[in-house]
Amino acid sequence: MSDGLGLTEGVSMALGGMIGGGIYAVLGVVAGITMSAIWVAFLVAGVVAMCAGYSYNKLNSLTDNRGGSVTFVQCYLGNSTVAGMVGWTLLFGYIGSMAMYAFAFGEFTAAFDVVPTSLAGVPIRPFVSVVAVAGFVGLNLLGARTTGAVENVLVALKVGILVMFGIIGLVYAFGFSGAPFEYGGSQLGGFGPIMAAAISFVAFQGWQLLYYDQESVENPVETIRKAVYISIPVAVVIYILVGMVTVNLVPQALESHPHVALKDAASMMMEPYGLARVGSVVLALSALFSTGSAINATLFSSAHFAKGMLSEDLLPDQIGDAATDGIPERTVVVLGAITAMFTWYGSLGAITSFASLSFILVFGSMSSLAFRQRDHDEVNPVVPAVGTVGALAFFPLMLYNLYTREPNTFYMVLGIAAAVLAVELLYFERELLEQEVTEFESDVRAVFEGD
Known part of the structure; x- marks a missing residue:
């Protein structure tokens, strides 16, 4: 982050973390479960995310040593083991997110007609995904980084394209389509929308990255608080708008090739203006740009997060050197390598579910931690309680979805x-285990010497 980030940059960073690749990656998976009731899924996930955001903000305002989830656990529980396990869970969530973005990057690349379906006998999707991860690892090793001012422009472009997509899609749906606009009323009584909300939860992470570099933010507690409360509702509105347009215009595409259905919807809605091809290309390029920048930003932020854990001895020294200036190069390479493995071998549904489970677990834990501080006058216990209950409901629903759909x-x-x-x-x-092993060896030695 650049020095002196204000509210505009904070909102841009938070929105960029959420919208940077999430909508392109999770839309097909979520729509496959709930279709036209997709708005309920995004709304419910957004409410739980907002409760988690409230919890983070309250913990941040009550904590002298600020720094996010790991710091909060260390401060309020005083348990380095639990703090480290929370940090590891978050780190795996970030890796899953990057793998998800890379998967979507490969899918949209393969959707271009000029791109072959395979290369040297290898399917193009995993090949492109791994190459994309490797490219952004290289950029981070070179020290490339988007400044706050540039991030404002990038996020404005990404958000602008999606908002225009939604508005033009609504114009087409009500002015040209002739088919009734479905709102999923018949699905509201089942578990489908709630299960889809759990899966979509990964699309609402990214805002919490603001807490890891608060020294670079002007008036950090207040600025971050406002940025979180602005960015999450904006993301909810955009997700609902884009999701509803897509499931109503191209339901067949969501069934046959859900990962790139947005491209088909863009082509259809621009057809009355003779710009079907242009709409398809613009949306696909936007997806490549958004998912690519999301990989880059998440890799940088997660490596920065890992460096902080290294300095606290919460990660093994083999992963990187916390004393180095900037991001440890070895850390970037390790994170990139694990991400490449996930995106090569995993399915989008599996990657999305894995990442969502990680964030559900951590965000729910932070909501629970904030609820424990309800004796403070500034903490409203209802909000973190809703976040905790929501996470407790999401977690088993996610596991049930995996068990029934992808055993x-x-x-x-x-x-x-x-x-x-x-x-x-x-x-x-490890120290306790070493002590136990030493004592066991001493006992065994004593027995043999006694004989």
Whole structure:
């Protein structure tokens, strides 16, 4: 971040983190579950995200040593192990988000007619996704970074294109389509919209990155508070607008090739003006630009976050050197390599679910932590309580969705979670384990010597 970031830059950063790639990556997955009731999914997810934002803001205002989720846990629970595990969970969430953005980047690249479906026998999508990740790893190693002023322009372009997409889509739907505009009333009684809300939750992360570099923000507590409260509702409105237009105009495309259905919708709505091809190309280029910039920004922010964890001895030294100036190069490479593996081997649904689970867990924990501070006059207990309950509901719904729709992915996620938990415990409780092993060896030696 540049020095002296104000409210405009803060809103731009938060919106860029959410809209930078989320809508292009999750729309097809969410619409596949709830279709025309997609507005309910985004609205519910937005409410839970807003409650988490409120919780972050209250914890930030009550904490002298500011710095986000890990700092909050250390401050209020005084447990470095729990703080480290929260940090690791967030880091895996960021990796999942980057893999999701890279997946969408590859899908939209493959959607261009001039791009072959395979290269040297390898499907083009995973190849392009990995190349994109490698390219942005290289950019970060070179020190490339978007300033606050440039970010304002980039976010304005991304948001502007999506808003125009929604407005022109509504004009087409009510003026040219002739088909009734569906609002999903028949689906409101089931679990579909709530389950879709849980899956879409990953599209509402990004705003919390503002808490990691507060020294660069003017009047950080107040500026970040306003930026979060502005950016999340704006993202909800844009997601609902774009989602409703897409599911009403191209429901068939959402079933046949959901990842790039936005491109088909853009082509259809511009057809009455003789600009169908232009609409398709502009939307696809916008998706490439947005997902690419999201990879770059998330990689930079997550590496910055990892450096902070390294300085607190919450990550092994092999991942990077916390004493280095700027971002540790080894950290960028490690994060990029894991992201490339995820985006090569994973499906979009699996990647999205994995990332959403991570953020649901952490955001719910922060809401619970804020609820514990309800004795403070400035903390309204109802808001963090809603955030906590929402996360508690989202988490099992996500697992149920995976179990019923993608059982292989369900077991894979459980396996990854168990492996990560085991590694975390081995790392954070290594001194205790070493002590236990030493005592065990002493006991065994005493037994043999006694014989």
